[in-house]
Amino acid sequence: MAFLTDRKRAAGLGSAKDGTEHFWNMTVSSYALCVLVPLFILTFGGILGAPYEEVIAYYAHPFPAIVAGLTIAVGFVHFNMGVRVLIEDYTGGHTRQTLIVVMTCLSYTAMAIGLYAIVKLALN
Amino acid sequence: MADVNRGNRPLSPHLTIYKPQWTSMTSIVTRLTGNALLVSALLVVWWFIAAATSPEAFAIADWVVTSWLGDLVMFLSLWALWYHTLAGVRHLYWDTGRGLDIPSAEMLGKVVVGGSIILTILTALILR
Numbered sequence: 001m002a003f004l005t006d007r008k009r010a011a012g013l014g015s016a017k018d019g020t021e022h023f024w025n026m027t028v029s030s031y032a033l034c035v036l037v038p039l040f041i042l043t044f045g046g047i048l049g050a051p052y053e054e055v056i057a058y059y060a061h062p063f064p065a066i067v068a069g070l071t072i073a074v075g076f077v078h079f080n081m082g083v084r085v086l087i088e089d090y091t092g093g094h095t096r097q098t099l100i101v102v103m104t105c106l107s108y109t110a111m112a113i114g115l116y117a118i119v120k121l122a123l124n
Numbered sequence: 125m126a127d128v129n130r131g132n133r134p135l136s137p138h139l140t141i142y143k144p145q146w147t148s149m150t151s152i153v154t155r156l157t158g159n160a161l162l163v164s165a166l167l168v169v170w171w172f173i174a175a176a177t178s179p180e181a182f183a184i185a186d187w188v189v190t191s192w193l194g195d196l197v198m199f200l201s202l203w204a205l206w207y208h209t210l211a212g213v214r215h216l217y218w219d220t221g222r223g224l225d226i227p228s229a230e231m232l233g234k235v236v237v238g239g240s241i242i243l244t245i246l247t248a249l250i251l252r
Contacts, residue, residue, distance in 0.1 A: 027219065030212045037209050041202065044168070045251035048198070049190050052179045059175070068172070075165065082158050110169050117172035124176075 022081060029078040033071075040071040056124065065122035072114035080107035146233035147226075154211040157204035164201035167194070202248060207240035 012020060043064040047055055059065050080103060087099045142148065167189055174185035188194050214232050217223050223232055 027216065030216055034209065034213060034216075037205060041205065041247055042251070045202070045247060048171075048251075049186075052175070052182050052186075055175050055182070055186075072165075072169065072172075079158070079162060079165065082155075083162070086155065086159055110166055113173050114169040117169070117176035120176040121172070 022085075026078070026081055029074050029081070032074050033078060036067065036071045036074060039067045043067050056121065059118065059121035060124055062122070065118050069115055069118045069122075072111055072118070076107045076111040076114075080104055083107075146230040150211065150233040150236055154208060157208040157211075161201060161204050161208065164197055164204075167197065199244075199248060203240055203244040206243040206247075207236065210236045210239050210243075 047058045047064070050058070059068070083103045084100055087096055087103065091099060139152075171182075171185045171189050174181040189198065214223075214236055217232070218229075223229060
C-alpha cells in the first residue's frame with residue numbers, strides 16, 4: 001500500500017465503496033439486449049402460436065435456440081440488477097434484504113429453467 | 125428564534141405535487157415496464173419448459189399464452205419491451221454526455237413513446 005498515492009487509494013471508493021460495477025454491468029447488458037431483444041421478438045414472435053411439432057422443429061435450429069438462450073440469460077441478469085435498484089429505492093432493512101434474496105433466486109431459477117428447456121429442445 | 129418561516133418554505137419536488145413532464149413520466153414508465161416484463165418473461169420460460177417436457181404440458185402452456193388474456197399480456201409486453209429498449213437506448217445516448225438539455229430530453233421522450241407504439245404495431249402485424 002505504501003507504493004499507492006492517496007488519490008489512487010481513494011479512486012472509485014464512494015460512500016458505498018462500490019456501485020460503478022452495477023452501472024457498468026447494466027450498460028454492457030443493455031448493449032447486448034439492444035441486439036438480442038429485436039432478434040428474440042422476431043424469432044419467438046414468429047413461432048408463438050404454431051403447433052407443437054413446428055415449435056420443436058424450429059428450436060432444433062441453432063439460430064433461434066441461441067438467440068432465445070442468450071436473451072433469457074442476459075435478460076434475467078439485467079432484470080435482477082434492475083429490480084434490485086427498485087427494491088433499494090422503496091424498501092429498507094430486513095424487507096430490502098429479503099426481497100433482494102428472493103428476486104435474485106427467482107431470476108436465476110427462471111434463467112436455469114429457460115436455458116435447460118432450450119438446450120433440451122436444441123439437442124433433441 | 126430559528127425557523128420563523130415555518131409553512132412558507134419551498135417544497136421538495138415529489139411525484140404527487142410535481143407537474144407531469146415528458147422527462148419524469150417517461151422515466152417512471154421505463155422502470156414500470158422493465159419490472160412488469162417479469163410477468164411475460166416467466167410465461168415465456170414456462171412455455172419453453174413445457175415444450176421441452178411433453179406435448180401435453182405444451183398444450184396447457186400454449187393455450188394459456190395464446191388465450192385472449194395471454195394474447196393481451198403478450199401484446200402489452202411487446203409494447204413494454206420496445207418501450208424499455210428505446211428508453212434504454214436513450215440512456216446509453218445520455219451516457220455519452222449528449223441530449224441532456226431540456227428540449228432534447230423532452231424530444232427524446234416523445235421519440236421513445238412514439239417509436240415504441242410504431243414498433244409494436246409493426247411487429248404485431250408482421251408476426252401475426
